[in-house]
Amino acid sequence: MRQLTVITTSASYPVCIGRETLACPEAGQALRAAVAGRACLVISDSQVGPLYGAAARRALEAAGAVAVRAAVFPAGEAAKTLDTVAGLYREAVAAGLDRTSAVVALGGGVAGDVAGFVAATFLRGIMLVQMPTSLLAMVDSSVGGKVGVDLPEGKNLVGAFHQPVLVLADLACLGTLPPREWRCGLAEIVKYGMSLDAALFRRLASETGPLLAGDPALIEDIVARCCQLKAEVVGADEREESGRRVILNYGHTFGHAIEALGGYTGLNHGEAVAVGMAMAADLAVALGRLPPAAAAEQERLLTALHLPVRLDDPRLTADRMLDAMRRDKKSRGGRLRLVLPTDIGRVEVVADPDESLVRQVIGGRRGSA
Numbered sequence: 099m100r101q102l103t104v105i106t107t108s109a110s111y112p113v114c115i116g117r118e119t120l121a122c123p124e125a126g127q128a129l130r131a132a133v134a135g136r137a138c139l140v141i142s143d144s145q146v147g148p149l150y151g152a153a154a155r156r157a158l159e160a161a162g163a164v165a166v167r168a169a170v171f172p173a174g175e176a177a178k179t180l181d182t183v184a185g186l187y188r189e190a191v192a193a194g195l196d197r198t199s200a201v202v203a204l205g206g207g208v209a210g211d212v213a214g215f216v217a218a219t220f221l222r223g224i225m226l227v228q229m230p231t232s233l234l235a236m237v238d239s240s241v242g243g244k245v246g247v248d249l250p251e252g253k254n255l256v257g258a259f260h261q262p263v264l265v266l267a268d269l270a271c272l273g274t275l276p277p278r279e280w281r282c283g284l285a286e287i288v289k290y291g292m293s294l295d296a297a298l299f300r301r302l303a304s305e306t307g308p309l310l311a312g313d314p315a316l317i318e319d320i321v322a323r324c325c326q327l328k329a330e331v332v333g334a335d336e337r338e339e340s341g342r343r344v345i346l347n348y349g350h351t352f353g354h355a356i357e358a359l360g361g362y363t364g365l366n367h368g369e370a371v372a373v374g375m376a377m378a379a380d381l382a383v384a385l386g387r388l389p390p391a392a393a394a395e396q397e398r399l400l401t402a403l404h405l406p407v408r409l410d411d412p413r414l415t416a417d418r419m420l421d422a423m424r425r426d427k428k429s430r431g432g433r434l435r436l437v438l439p440t441d442i443g444r445v446e447v448v449a450d451p452d453e454s455l456v457r458q459v460i461g462g463r464r465g466s467a
């Protein structure tokens with residue numbers, strides 16, 4: 099098992115990464131430190147709960163948790179809503195949770211965000227343990243304390259910063275991950291390489307076959323590296339106050355607009371981010387900030403990982419995309435702020451880019467090549 103520590107201004111906590119960590123003695127010690135003597139509500143979705151809910155309960159009870167109960171909501175981004183949260187609040191009341199209790203988020207990015215928001219707001223905030231089961235959640239959303247839900251008008255528009263007390267990533271859970279969700283996680287990994295770590299990007303490009311096949315040793319290395327990168331950024335800028343953490347949103351302003359306009363039933367998050375990264379690179383080239391060869395490298399990697407780089411949804415017009423992007427959390431006064439690459443492994447925040455060029459790159463990514 100590998101362990102690293104996230105240190106922020108508000109909290110520090112371990113991230114445990116390995117196979118069968120739910121039964122690992124070292125991870126068990128970290129879990130005991132977090133939940134011993136506490137009532138726990140395990141929140142998962144309708145796909146993950148039947149697969150791993152019993153194992154999570156056994157691990158929690160072995161670690162000394164008391165009164166472990168489970169709550170399940172429908173799987174999918176469409177359930178990441180305030181209505182779902184309201185139902186989970188009632189589950190928390192029925193479970194008798196108090197301010198000494200803990201919420202355990204068991205699942206992928208949606209479960210982690212929803213359960214985390216419940217933990218951040220129930221009784222004005224109780225403890226949170228993240229048990230990510232998807233590749234995306236392991237490399238990104240379970241670390242860093244961002245939690246929240248979507249509105250019809252946009253993704254993650256309601257949320258909070260609420261750091262977990264422990265992240266316990268069991269790589270064995272990835273064995274049941276559907277191929278599409280696997281690729282979703284790969285998109286976030288490409289984001290890390292493109293925005294923060296050129297060496298990671300080159301490794302991804304040279305090992306696409308093992309990545310797609312889920313080579314165990316490679317995946318453990320990659321998950322640990324991404325968590326380390328995320329920990330470094332979050333430690334330097336927990337609440338996006340200095341601007342450092344904003345770079346983790348590379349591809350996401352375009353991607354979130356794609357998800358929202360698709361009603362959260364079209365492209366999944368990773369697919370939307372992949373298209374968003376392609377658009378961001380196109381815009382950076384058009385602005386003279388990125389060499390065309392670097393944009394081409396990114397596109398080759400995304401395509402090799404079977405991720406989309408174009409849109410075929412007629413609802414996603416340039417005008418509608420721009421309207422949605424102006425509502426993004428990073429925008430200021432309705433003016434865009436976009437994370438754009440300047441090279442492999444480097445990005446920058448660009449405020450108020452020429453919207454005619456933004457329309458142009460959106461239009462250039464619509465339809466078949």
